[in-house]
Amino acid sequence: MNGLVVVGASYAGVQAALSAREAGYAEPIRLIVDETSLPYQRPPLSKGFLLGEASEQSLVLRDETFFRDKGIELLLGTSAVRVDRQERRVALADGARLDFDRLLLATGSRARRLSVPGAEREGIHYLRSLRDAQTLKAELDAAASIIIIGGGFIGLEVASTASKLGKNVTVIEAASRLLERTVSPVVSQFLLALHHQNGVDIRLSETVARLDKDGDRWTVTTGSGAALHGDIVLAGIGGLPNIELATEAGLACDNGILVDAHGATSDPLVFAAGDCTSHHNSFAGQQTRLESVQHAQDQGKAAGSAVAGKTSPYTSVPRFWSDQYAAKLQMVGLSHGRDHHVIRGEPDQSGFSVFMYRQNRLIAVDSVNRPGEQLIARKLIGAGVSPSPAQAADLSFDLKALPLPRAAEGARP
Amino acid sequence: MPLVRFVEPNGAERTLEIVTGTSVMQTAIRHSVRGIEAGCGGCLDCATCHVYVDDSQLHAMPPASAQEDAVLAAVAAERRPTSRLGCQLFVPVGIETLIIHIPETQL
Numbered sequence: 220m221n222g223l224v225v226v227g228a229s230y231a232g233v234q235a236a237l238s239a240r241e242a243g244y245a246e247p248i249r250l251i252v253d254e255t256s257l258p259y260q261r262p263p264l265s266k267g268f269l270l271g272e273a274s275e276q277s278l279v280l281r282d283e284t285f286f287r288d289k290g291i292e293l294l295l296g297t298s299a300v301r302v303d304r305q306e307r308r309v310a311l312a313d314g315a316r317l318d319f320d321r322l323l324l325a326t327g328s329r330a331r332r333l334s335v336p337g338a339e340r341e342g343i344h345y346l347r348s349l350r351d352a353q354t355l356k357a358e359l360d361a362a363a364s365i366i367i368i369g370g371g372f373i374g375l376e377v378a379s380t381a382s383k384l385g386k387n388v389t390v391i392e393a394a395s396r397l398l399e400r401t402v403s404p405v406v407s408q409f410l411l412a413l414h415h416q417n418g419v420d421i422r423l424s425e426t427v428a429r430l431d432k433d434g435d436r437w438t439v440t441t442g443s444g445a446a447l448h449g450d451i452v453l454a455g456i457g458g459l460p461n462i463e464l465a466t467e468a469g470l471a472c473d474n475g476i477l478v479d480a481h482g483a484t485s486d487p488l489v490f491a492a493g494d495c496t497s498h499h500n501s502f503a504g505q506q507t508r509l510e511s512v513q514h515a516q517d518q519g520k521a522a523g524s525a526v527a528g529k530t531s532p533y534t535s536v537p538r539f540w541s542d543q544y545a546a547k548l549q550m551v552g553l554s555h556g557r558d559h560h561v562i563r564g565e566p567d568q569s570g571f572s573v574f575m576y577r578q579n580r581l582i583a584v585d586s587v588n589r590p591g592e593q594l595i596a597r598k599l600i601g602a603g604v605s606p607s608p609a610q611a612a613d614l615s616f617d618l619k620a621l622p623l624p625r626a627a628e629g630a631r632p
Numbered sequence: 633m634p635l636v637r638f639v640e641p642n643g644a645e646r647t648l649e650i651v652t653g654t655s656v657m658q659t660a661i662r663h664s665v666r667g668i669e670a671g672c673g674g675c676l677d678c679a680t681c682h683v684y685v686d687d688s689q690l691h692a693m694p695p696a697s698a699q700e701d702a703v704l705a706a707v708a709a710e711r712r713p714t715s716r717l718g719c720q721l722f723v724p725v726g727i728e729t730l731i732i733h734i735p736e737t738q739l
């Protein structure tokens with residue numbers, strides 16, 4: 220029995236291995252990852268860790284004893300370089316080969332690289348791994364200013380952290396509003412104001428034309444011809460799925476390894492989960508690739524159970540959170556195609572939620588500092604229950620009073 | 633180092649050292665204490681690190697913040713006056729062994 224080999228030991232890989240065990244998989248499980256540290260949490264890298272509030276120790280996802288107790292062998296610091304599906308074998312960079320009965324790819328995603336002139340220079344920061352965060356932190360501590368290319372979640376979180384550390388921060392964003400594809404315009408506006416209040420210079424509808432370095436100083440020339448100077452340049456312009464192993468092995472991929480609701484790929488012996496996959500998402504009504512902890516864990520759970528022969532399809536409502544300054548931003552559902560929205564509360568720091576509708580159906584809710592409301596919204600969207608826009612906008616209306624279908628009562632919040 | 637004693641619904645117990653500055657949830661996750669999920673890693677996003685503080689120690693705990701209180705409204709198991717989120721819970725000075733009861737379910 221060669222058992223299960225999992226490539227990638229972050230949220231998806233660790234959860235899948237654990238879920239396979241919990242679903243009764245009794246064969247060996249080997250979890251391999253190219254990083255040298257124990258599996259760790261990534262969200263704090265741009266927040267608490269960079270700020271100096273969270274230590275490397277506190278990021279650890281699971282102790283070594285956890286893996287030992289579960290009979291999961293963890294192989295750190297080695298990468299899978301090739302998958303031979305005929306021989307059911309994975310080749311590692313160090314020359315070792317692992318035979319498998321089942322394979323699970325949880326290779327995640329990587330930072331998209333800049334492609335403007337000067338982008339090939341040494342020293343441009345990207346933030347994805349603990350290593351990246353450690354180098355960025357060391358340089359940021361000594362720097363006076365940072366230029367952030369990209370006003371997405373990572374860019375804005377680093378902007379908030381750097382500004383808390385007293386740095387001069389500039390953010391360059393190509394779109395005309397922040398987080399254009401992910402949050403409602405009300406939240407974009409709220410965040411813009413929040414960053415301004417904290418002294419961050421945000422340049423919307425602006426691109427980067429080239430990067431130059433003179434000694435330790437960077438000059439970023441923008442599309443409109445401005446020359447910005449800073450000690451550090453960080454690019455946060457999105458992620459790309461790590462699908463090379465899968466494509467070379469001939470698995471069906473399209474901006475992600477294609478998987479069904481059980482995490483199965485086009486080869487029934489090979490599964491995949493997390494940032495590296497693309498699945499048909501019923502809340503989006505289309506093929507979707509998600510990058511979030513919730514997705515990696517829930518899909519990892521489905522794939523791990525399927526390896527053990529138990530079905531537990533992945534049907535969770537997509538959700539994401541981000542922390543910037545004192546604002547806790549939480550999102551549930553997918554807002555493509557929204558045609559109507561209402562605001563619950565006042566769009567200020569005391570907290571509010573934006574309820575988004577498509578043809579009178581509640582499809583997504585963005586909240587700022589309203590975790591309770593967010594949790595109710597998860598249940599509502601998960602169960603397909605839509606408060607009327609008038610009810611959603613009325614703070615005196617108790618959203619918890621809306622009846623949920625029976626099956627949804629116990630659904631994951 | 634302070635200790636935390638986790639009591640499962642069936643009475644099974646485990647006592648662990650809690651590294652200073654780490655939360656009850658972090659201690660549970662790192663030692664794979666059953667019954668604490670912590671889907672969001674402590675970001676007040678998931679309500680799956682719900683625990684009950686022992687009645688005898690409730691008075692010694694600082695109260696929940698407004699945000700923790702809001703998230704507690706969505707916990708899966710019964711919410712009691714002793715309900716807290718493990719990710720927001722640290723051992724207060726003066727307590728040597730914090731006693732934590734694990735709820736029946738988190739999901």
Ligand SMILES: Cc1cc2nc3c(=O)[nH]c(=O)nc-3n(C[C@H](O)[C@H](O)[C@H](O)COP(=O)(O)OP(=O)(O)OC[C@H]3O[C@@H](n4cnc5c(N)ncnc54)[C@H](O)[C@@H]3O)c2cc1C
Nearest residue numbers: 227229230231253261262298299327328493494510511512
């Ligand atoms: C700075 C930062 C902040 C974030 N903040 C949030 C947040 O607030 N909320 C949220 O929901 N999400 C957040 N995310 C996203 C979240 O971390 C990811 O969605 C999640 O980590 C995806 O998990 P995963 O297991 O699919 O892949 P990953 O975490 O990407 O892990 C994949 C692992 O596989 C390894 N690997 C890849 N190829 C190979 C190979 N061939 N051989 C061996 N190992 C390999 C990689 O090195 C990596 O360790 C954040 C991400 C970052 C980087």
Ligand code: FES
Nearest residue numbers: 674678679681719
């Ligand atoms: S770990 Fe998610 S709310 Fe505590």
